[in-house]
Amino acid sequence: MYPKAERPARPSSALAGSVTGPDGAPSVGPLTGLNEDWRRRSLAAVWHPCTQMKLHAADGAAQPLVPIARAEGVWLHDFEGRRLLDGISSWWVNLFGHNHPAIRAALVEQLNELDHVMLAGFTHAPVVQLSERLAALTGLGHAFYASDGASAVEIALKMSAHHWRNAGRPAKCRFVGVAGGYHGETVGALAVTDIALFREAYAPLLRLAATVPSPDARAAGDGEDAAAAAERAAAALADWLAAHHAQTAALIVEPLVQCAAGMAMHHPRYLQRARELCDRYQVHLVLDEIAVGFGRTGTLFAHQQAGIRPDLLCLSKGLTGGTLPLSVVLSTDAIYAAFYDDAVARGFLHSHSYTGNPLACRAALATLDLFEQTDALRSNVVTAARLAALFEPLSMHPRVRHARRQGMIFAWDVASSLPDFARRYARHALEQGVLLRPIGSTLYAMPPYVISEAEGEHLATGALAALEATLAEEAAGHMPTQGEVDGV
Ligand SMILES: Cc1ncc(COP(=O)(O)O)c(C=O)c1O
Numbered sequence: 001m002y003p004k005a006e007r008p009a010r011p012s013s014a015l016a017g018s019v020t021g022p023d024g025a026p027s028v029g030p031l032t033g034l035n036e037d038w039r040r041r042s043l044a045a046v047w048h049p050c051t052q053m054k055l056h057a058a059d060g061a062a063q064p065l066v067p068i069a070r071a072e073g074v075w076l077h078d079f080e081g082r083r084l085l086d087g088i089s090s091w092w093v094n095l096f097g098h099n100h101p102a103i104r105a106a107l108v109e110q111l112n113e114l115d116h117v118m119l120a121g122f123t124h125a126p127v128v129q130l131s132e133r134l135a136a137l138t139g140l141g142h143a144f145y146a147s148d149g150a151s152a153v154e155i156a157l158k159m160s161a162h163h164w165r166n167a168g169r170p171a172k173c174r175f176v177g178v179a180g181g182y183h184g185e186t187v188g189a190l191a192v193t194d195i196a197l198f199r200e201a202y203a204p205l206l207r208l209a210a211t212v213p214s215p216d217a218r219a220a221g222d223g224e225d226a227a228a229a230a231e232r233a234a235a236a237l238a239d240w241l242a243a244h245h246a247q248t249a250a251l252i253v254e255p256l257v258q259c260a261a262g263m264a265m266h267h268p269r270y271l272q273r274a275r276e277l278c279d280r281y282q283v284h285l286v287l288d289e290i291a292v293g294f295g296r297t298g299t300l301f302a303h304q305q306a307g308i309r310p311d312l313l314c315l316s317k318g319l320t321g322g323t324l325p326l327s328v329v330l331s332t333d334a335i336y337a338a339f340y341d342d343a344v345a346r347g348f349l350h351s352h353s354y355t356g357n358p359l360a361c362r363a364a365l366a367t368l369d370l371f372e373q374t375d376a377l378r379s380n381v382v383t384a385a386r387l388a389a390l391f392e393p394l395s396m397h398p399r400v401r402h403a404r405r406q407g408m409i410f411a412w413d414v415a416s417s418l419p420d421f422a423r424r425y426a427r428h429a430l431e432q433g434v435l436l437r438p439i440g441s442t443l444y445a446m447p448p449y450v451i452s453e454a455e456g457e458h459l460a461t462g463a464l465a466a467l468e469a470t471l472a473e474e475a476a477g478h479m480p481t482q483g484e485v486d487g488v
Pocket of ligand 1: 148149151153182183184185196259260288289290291292316317413
């Protein structure tokens with residue numbers, strides 16, 4: 001990963017060598033030495049994702065770029081022995097901690113047998129075993145693989161429209177998504193993403209998709225609860241589908257939590273109504289569980305809390321426990337059957353070079369083993385309740401709004417006159433040794449499931465201290481830095 005000569009001495013244990021502990025003392029301070037070197041070289045050579053590079057420039061005051069040398073458990077270690085608690089599971093991918101010995105061992109074993117083989121015309125044990133296990137877990141028996149979440153969304157959209165074409169209904173080729181929805185940033189996925197910051201520059205490239213109101217529980221009116229807000233959004237969906245179903249191939253939804261919309265959470269009633277409406281109007285229900293799948297919301301898959309099954313299910317991120325890129329679209333027998341034919345052109349002629357990569361599939365199998373071996377869903381109930389208690393002082397803070405939780409996802413909003421308040425907040429969190437990310441005026445924590453009580457305390461006290469530090473900055477009348485910011 002980096003030249004050996006420049007590798008810092010490795011602390012004798014995961015936590016030794018750190019200048020901080022759960023006492024909240026600053027752990028990412030001004031960058032020096034090796035950290036500064038990697039930062040400078042990265043800024044010269046790497047175009048970082050989802051980033052206005054200028055915010056990293058100069059002294060990095062607006063948005064520091066943090067070099068990471070290695071990671072273990074919930075900790076990210078820099079090049080000089082300091083560490084950060086990965087409070088967002090590295091963009092929501094990590095489940096059982098970094099560098100998990102069981103996943104690492106499975107990968108090494110797989111590497112000794114088969115690194116890669118193309119999946120068109122060939123097959124291999126890890127992809128077969130993974131497909132069988134995912135089918136048993138979801139009731140969706142046909143697994144089509146890709147690498148990233150956005151590619152899975154592209155596949156689901158193409159599969160849906162092509163299914164209707166094969167079924168003799170080519171007019172059903174449009175899509176409808178939910179306000180604030182996020183499904184990735186390739187051109188097809190971006191077309192069903194409703195986040196202006198990501199869309200605007202590419203609007204001329206995007207095929208128009210419709211958007212229906214979000215069931216976001218924060219939008220509940222006076223006297224309304226989350227279930228009523230969900231019913232109201234479902235009624236709007238019903239009106240929309242009644243008018244447009246003849247041209248609509250699929251509805252795409254992030255079940256229970258619209259993460260990139262600022263961890264907008266909704267009642268499972270919305271999913272039940274969406275399922276009924278999609279059945280009534282012959283529209284596919286595509287569930288995007290790329291962010292919320294694999295236990296994040298409390299059940300293995302979020303849609304299980306609504307007691308429904310989608311027509312197409314997109315999975316990625318946690319699928320490999322956060323080690324390698326892999327995504328999959330699982331489909332019903334009915335959709336699969338529409339492609340099964342003598343005519344080649346009626347088949348699903350989509351491919352990616354690394355589709356079903358054996359290493360990634362093996363990491364996914366090891367991840368599924370960990371769910372079974374550690375009884376993770378049950379222990380997450382305890383971990384999440386413990387974290388919720390630790391977060392209570394933050395949730396009760398007079399400046400915090402809509403403190404909310406769904407399973408192992410914690411989020412809170414802070415209203416401020418500073419347009420970049422949340423970004424400043426995240427920067428102060430880094431100074432507390434905690435990685436949090438802002439989305440609009442929302443901050444959230446989505447830690448790996450293996451977070452211990454002491455680590456949870458470090459996360460919660462760091463998040464509270466960072467809030468106080470940002471409020472002090474606001475009170476001191478700091479001017480906003482460049483632009484409003486968001487990102488995920
Ligand atoms: C719900 C959802 N769908 C799709 C994606 C896109 O996944 P990827 O970034 O792997 O392309 C994301 C990424 O955050 C997501 O949260």
